[in-house]
Amino acid sequence: EYRFVGEQVAGGPGWAFKNSGVMFHSQSPSSMMRDQDFPISLEAQFLGGNGADERPTANLCTPGTHVVMDGALVERHCTNAHAPTYHGEEWVTVDLVVRAGASVAHVIDGDTVLSYQRPVVGGGQVGGYDETAKRDGEPLTGGYIALQSESHPIQFRQVLLRPLAGGR
Structure with missing residues (x-):
């Protein structure tokens, strides 16, 4: 569960307003370069509304990766989910159902809002990386998980990892 709270940090870029997420199938911190902008990973992007405009949450962003839909x-780089916009500071329940190397589903409040298959390393939208860490075409079957925050305060609670029935 997550919720955006308060105001964006002064000087934060406009695109970072109520912008956060979970990066998963991520490269290890030790394999990242000092000036690398994002880990090679998949991101479930959490966005919040501004009170007027629609801005779906649980989108997919793919720094250094590709998927099949x-x-x-x-x-x-980013694909919008078929998800609602949350304008306030309410808690939003998100589940990521990840079957290593096979499929991923983004679920909001029990509804699947985005699904995709066969994630692999590839493409751009990540800079400053060590070329030995980016092996295009390599399936994403594991990795690290990172909670992300751009420049807007966010709270997370009940962050749980659960094994899926039947293993992978």
Whole structure:
């Protein structure tokens, strides 16, 4: 569960307003370069509304990765989920159902809002990385998990990892 609280940090970029997330299938911190902007990973991007405009949450961003949706390789950096916009400071329940190397589903309050398959290393949207850490085409079957915050205060609670029935 997460919720955005308070005001964005002074001087934070406009794109970072109520922008956070969970990065998973992520490269290890020890393999990242000092000036690398993002880990090679998948990101479940959490966005909050501004009180007026629609801004779905639980989107997918892919720094240094690609996925398959509806049978086609997706190379764009971010894909919007079919999810609601949360304008206030309410708690939002998010589940990520990750079957290593096979499929991922983003679930908000019990509804699947985005799903994709066969995540692999590839593409851009990540800079300053060690080229030996980015092996394009390599399936993402494991890795680290990181809670992300750009420049807007966010709270997380009940962060749980649960094994799926049937293993992978």
